[in-house]
Amino acid sequence: MSPNELSSYLTIGAILFGLGLFTVLTRRNAISVLMGVELILNSANINYVAFSHFSSGNSAGQIYAIFVIMLAAAEAAVGLAIVLAIFKLFHTIDVEAAETMKD
Amino acid sequence: MDLKNVASLTFFCPEIILSVTILLIIALDLIAQSRRWPAALALIGCLCSLIVSFDLYSAQPGLLFHRMIVLDNFSIFFKVFSLSATILCILMSIGSNEIDKVHEGEYYALLLTCTLGMFFMASSSNLLMAYLSLEMVSLGSYVLTGFLPHSRRSSEAALKYLIYGGVASGTMIYGMSWIFGMTGSMDYAAIQLALSQEGINKAALFIAFIFILAGFGYKIVFFPFHMWSPDVYQGAPTPFTAYLSVASNTAGLAIMIRFFFPGMSKLLASGDWTATAGVEWPQVLLALSMLTMTIGNLCALNQRNVKRMLAYSGIAHAGYMMMGLAILNNEGLAAILFYAVVYMIMNLGAFLVVGMVSNVTGDEDIDDYRGLAWRGATVPAICLAIFLFSLTGMPPFAGFMGKFFLFSAVVKQGGAFAVLAIVAALNSVVSLYYYAKIVKTMFLDSPLPEDKQVTMAANNFTLLLPLTFLTILFGVYFGPLVQYTNYSLRFFIK
Numbered sequence: 001m002s003p004n005e006l007s008s009y010l011t012i013g014a015i016l017f018g019l020g021l022f023t024v025l026t027r028r029n030a031i032s033v034l035m036g037v038e039l040i041l042n043s044a045n046i047n048y049v050a051f052s053h054f055s056s057g058n059s060a061g062q063i064y065a066i067f068v069i070m071l072a073a074a075e076a077a078v079g080l081a082i083v084l085a086i087f088k089l090f091h092t093i094d095v096e097a098a099e100t101m102k103d
Numbered sequence: 104m105d106l107k108n109v110a111s112l113t114f115f116c117p118e119i120i121l122s123v124t125i126l127l128i129i130a131l132d133l134i135a136q137s138r139r140w141p142a143a144l145a146l147i148g149c150l151c152s153l154i155v156s157f158d159l160y161s162a163q164p165g166l167l168f169h170r171m172i173v174l175d176n177f178s179i180f181f182k183v184f185s186l187s188a189t190i191l192c193i194l195m196s197i198g199s200n201e202i203d204k205v206h207e208g209e210y211y212a213l214l215l216t217c218t219l220g221m222f223f224m225a226s227s228s229n230l231l232m233a234y235l236s237l238e239m240v241s242l243g244s245y246v247l248t249g250f251l252p253h254s255r256r257s258s259e260a261a262l263k264y265l266i267y268g269g270v271a272s273g274t275m276i277y278g279m280s281w282i283f284g285m286t287g288s289m290d291y292a293a294i295q296l297a298l299s300q301e302g303i304n305k306a307a308l309f310i311a312f313i314f315i316l317a318g319f320g321y322k323i324v325f326f327p328f329h330m331w332s333p334d335v336y337q338g339a340p341t342p343f344t345a346y347l348s349v350a351s352n353t354a355g356l357a358i359m360i361r362f363f364f365p366g367m368s369k370l371l372a373s374g375d376w377t378a379t380a381g382v383e384w385p386q387v388l389l390a391l392s393m394l395t396m397t398i399g400n401l402c403a404l405n406q407r408n409v410k411r412m413l414a415y416s417g418i419a420h421a422g423y424m425m426m427g428l429a430i431l432n433n434e435g436l437a438a439i440l441f442y443a444v445v446y447m448i449m450n451l452g453a454f455l456v457v458g459m460v461s462n463v464t465g466d467e468d469i470d471d472y473r474g475l476a477w478r479g480a481t482v483p484a485i486c487l488a489i490f491l492f493s494l495t496g497m498p499p500f501a502g503f504m505g506k507f508f509l510f511s512a513v514v515k516q517g518g519a520f521a522v523l524a525i526v527a528a529l530n531s532v533v534s535l536y537y538y539a540k541i542v543k544t545m546f547l548d549s550p551l552p553e554d555k556q557v558t559m560a561a562n563n564f565t566l567l568l569p570l571t572f573l574t575i576l577f578g579v580y581f582g583p584l585v586q587y588t589n590y591s592l593r594f595f596i597k
Contacts, residue, residue, distance in 0.1 A: 010284075013277075013280075017277055020273070021270070024266065024270055030262060030266075033266055034265075034266075034269070036270075037266070037269035037270060037273055040269075040270060040273030040274065040277065041269075041273045041276070043273075043277060044273065044276040044277040044279075044280045047277065047280035047281070047283075047284065048280050048283065050284075051280065051283055051284035051287075052283075055284060055287060056283065056284075056287035056288070057287065058287075060231075060283070060288070060289050061280075061283055063231070064230070064231050064234075064276075064280075064283070064289065067231060067234070067235060068234075068276060071234075071235070071238050074238075074242055075238070075242065075265075075269055078242055078245050078246060078265065079245075079265050079269070081246075082245065082249050082258065082261045082262050082265055083262065085249060085258040085261070086258050086259065086262050089253070089254075089255045089258050090255065090259075095262065095266070098255075098258075098259045098262060099259070100255055100256060100259055101256060101259065101260070101333075101334045101337050101338060101411075103333070103402070103405075103406070103411075
């Protein structure tokens, strides 16, 4: 239970967060962007579970992670439905092609 | 008062009534065929919930459901506020042609789910509850934004909203995970206790706050998390845009006030707050508030679409309201609540007229407003002019009093805040240009032959005239509302 173990989990969490953000910013495919969002949510999950195990001494963090997983599923369901609607109307799921409103 | 699950239910009646209404709408939707009943049922549910909410004032403030939810005057204020906005929005939806095309049972069920989420947003006293309530509102909003069938604009808006919302709330929970790691608790009171002790890494805490601001900022729509709002406001069905611009915005302010004030600050006897652990978040809010109002107003200047212009004006108004947060005292918070009520009335009024015009023309381009006053819509044109001047902050309308209270609270602080007040005053002047542009188009431009006559349904008038009346009334007789907002600023802190 050395603090070093905790920091390695936190490093993975931070890397995952960065990768998620990078995916969202660079990908043009709507499904890939949604996958980036999932990566961000899971980076938070790793942090919660790691903190819960190593430092807090209670299971609140693990319960938080379960709720985040549940909400990620709900968000994916809504997200895929919207992507489907986009595909029907635009015949593509390229987020930059779906660009009818501009300043 | 710190109640367990079953004992809490007594003080949970507004939420229970709303939940039952939602379930009833979903269930009856499978059986009934008539088109009007979902709106009626939703209205009845909201009214019952509103009456029961007022009953809660007699209850003792306290924490419910094992410290998950807090019941105090502040949370009751936001219950009343969200319900009023929802009722107005339902009445608006009844008169809208856009909503006629959608599946009404689902529409009203989702709308009330968002309202239920807003109740929790204003009363959460736990990081988990804050996240869940925020997502409850967001998920409903994504669906309702993309609710118009066969509309490219609507679906595109929903996709943008979903991506921004997902990233913002993900960033927020990542920040929250650090706060949990540093303090070992999810409960606001326990977090505050842990933060007031020595040995907290201030830099890490500051970064965590910035991450959390992303989640709140995307709900309140402040810079730099505002990019989704013009597209979403333009693409969403107009009654829902109106709802989003007042209710969702203000619920974001509520969750932020709840997190930063009773959660992360200490109340002194003088009515001032001090930030715990010496983290400089008020200065960040000060800068963001200046940037938000300036960017909102400057981008609004050359918009052709009125809904899009109102979206940018909403960003500017979010900036004004954030001034009250940055000054860290109760006077500023009371000014925010007053402004929120006034903003709800005038902004819903403006969107109501926009909805009336787009019922006829099918679009919200500013050219559709050419000579509106001479095309059979004199009364709505006059009302819209009143709402727009009120949004600018001109006396004798309610918007003036809202800005007056905010500005006077800011000026009293002196120092860097005097600069903030000057920036805000300059911004109000800039905003006059684009609000007055619409008024000019409606009254001074003469209509072309191809412009359609705009006729008004009776049910729109029954909503429009009271909103106009209130906009004028709160500009000259604001005493009771000020008293009510001051009374609402009682937090339960333990």
